[in-house]
Amino acid sequence: MIILIDMDGVLTDFEKHLWKKFYEKHPEKNLSSETNEFKIEERFPEIKEEIKATRYAKGFIENLPLEEGAIEGLKELSKKHEIIICTSPSTSYKNSVLERYKWVEKNLGFEWTKKIILTKDKTLIKGDILIDDKPEISGICKPEWEHIIFDREYNKHIKDKKRINWKNYKEALGL
Numbered sequence: 154m155i156i157l158i159d160m161d162g163v164l165t166d167f168e169k170h171l172w173k174k175f176y177e178k179h180p181e182k183n184l185s186s187e188t189n190e191f192k193i194e195e196r197f198p199e200i201k202e203e204i205k206a207t208r209y210a211k212g213f214i215e216n217l218p219l220e221e222g223a224i225e226g227l228k229e230l231s232k233k234h235e236i237i238i239c240t241s242p243s244t245s246y247k248n249s250v251l252e253r254y255k256w257v258e259k260n261l262g263f264e265w266t267k268k269i270i271l272t273k274d275k276t277l278i279k280g281d282i283l284i285d286d287k288p289e290i291s292g293i294c295k296p297e298w299e300h301i302i303f304d305r306e307y308n309k310h311i312k313d314k315k316r317i318n319w320k321n322y323k324e325a326l327g328l
Contacts, residue, residue: 155235157270166220168305174213214243215259240269240272242273254269276296277293281297281299301317
């Protein structure tokens with residue numbers, strides 16, 4: 154099987170890191186982030202620019218914390234399946250692309266940098282499964298892969314797809 158795995162919100166705890174960095178610069182803000190809205194900037198339009206400045210800052214992507222269990226899960230899955238990190242660079246490419254490669258090398262090892270696909274349209278990529286936290290994936294093609302939702306608070310409303318996390322991935326994938 155070819156398993157495509159998203160980086161932000163699946164291998165990393167993107168949202169936790171974003172809020173940590175945001176509050177370091179804006180300690181006076183006290184925001185609730187409970188929502189079904191995937192795009193963080195859309196949750197808080199009144200501070201959209203501050204959120205963007207945080208997530209597009211140099212070093213942000215490179216220093217994303219690992220999602221607990223991700224490395225062990227990747228190693229286990231890669232014993233029997235082809236694993237590809239399929240990630241979308243931020244709209245601000247200035248730091249995003251290079252930092253994604255640096256993150257992978259630092260956290261997974263150099264060999265994993267050969268297993269990265271960066272794309273704005275994941276429907277163009279062949280695979281059997283895409284594990285992604287984004288509730289709906291759209292693009293110019295009908296995907297060949299099955300979209301399995303990586304369980305996050307903002308995608309709980311999606312009920313018609315399999316759900317996965319790094320604790321239940323074996324059962325969810327039928328391994």
